[in-house]
Amino acid sequence: MAAAENQRLPAAGIYVIDQAASTVRFATRAMFGLLPVRGKFAIGHGRITVADPAEDSFVDVVIEAGSFDSGNQQRDNHVKSSDYLDVARYPEISFRSQRLERSGAGAALYGELTVCGATQPVAVALGTVAPEGKRMTASGITTIDRYAFGITKAKGMTGRHLMIALEVVAYR
Numbered sequence: 001m002a003a004a005e006n007q008r009l010p011a012a013g014i015y016v017i018d019q020a021a022s023t024v025r026f027a028t029r030a031m032f033g034l035l036p037v038r039g040k041f042a043i044g045h046g047r048i049t050v051a052d053p054a055e056d057s058f059v060d061v062v063i064e065a066g067s068f069d070s071g072n073q074q075r076d077n078h079v080k081s082s083d084y085l086d087v088a089r090y091p092e093i094s095f096r097s098q099r100l101e102r103s104g105a106g107a108a109l110y111g112e113l114t115v116c117g118a119t120q121p122v123a124v125a126l127g128t129v130a131p132e133g134k135r136m137t138a139s140g141i142t143t144i145d146r147y148a149f150g151i152t153k154a155k156g157m158t159g160r161h162l163m164i165a166l167e168v169v170a171y172r
Contacts (some may be wrong), residue, residue, distance in 0.1 A: 001005040005038030008051045010131035015170035017046035019062060022168045024063055024071075037159065039070035044092060048170050059109060061148050083153040090116045104139070109140065115149040124166070134172040141165050 011099060024041040046061030066087040068079050080087045097111035113122040127139035144162045146152070 008131055009054055009138040010129065011172065012050050012052045013171050013172045015048040015050065015136055017043055017048065018171060019043045019045065020167045022170075023166070025165045025167075026162045026163045027165075030157060030159055037070055037075075039040075039068065039076075041065075041093070042067035048138070048171075049166070050136075054073055055102065057097075057100050059095065059097040059111070061095050063095075065091055065093050065115075071146070084151055085157075095122065097124075112147075113144070115144075115146075116151060118149040122147045136170050136172075137171075138168045139166060140168075 008139060011112055019042065022043050025038070026040070027036065029035060030037050041063045044062040044064045046059065047104045048059050049057055051057045056127055065078055065085045067162045068076055068081060068085060068087075070076055070079070079085055082088070085093075094114045099110050101108050101110065107129075109124040109126060111124075112119050122144065124140040124142045127141070129138045130136065142164050144164060145160060146158075146162065147160055
């Protein structure tokens with residue numbers, strides 16, 4: 001799960017994601033690309049299984065859809081409505097990895113993301129993966145196309161693509 005071959009790998013085992021210490025941040029643009037919109041989601045629960053060899057490692061995580069927070073209550077309520085995330089029907093966003101690929105250029109975690117009942121393939125480019133005893137930290141980024149998940153309301157007014165940045169802390 002290391003971004004570079006010379007980076008030390010975490011010890012094999014199951015790591016539970018610390019929801020309070022981990023962040024899922026997003027960035028997009030609104031109003032025909034003129035206004036930046038940033039915010040975060042909360043992780044509900046998850047685990048990282050570090051295997052030997054590392055390519056057999058996997059991640060399973062659930063994000064609380066209702067935790068969407070952009071700092072604007074009116075927008076947040078609208079995004080949580082049936083126009084977008086429909087948190088009453090789909091309270092969770094989930095990611096389950098299928099494989100890890102490492103190369104000299106870095107590492108990527110490939111898996112499936114489920115949003116609003118629609119599942120699509122996603123690749124997460126891993127940044128730093130750092131072992132610290134029974135603790136590990138990891139970072140990653142990906143870009144999501146909301147249209148791929150059937151979330152197509154307000155084309156032009158709401159950004160189509162969201163850049164997602166992950167900072168994860170987990171304990172064995």
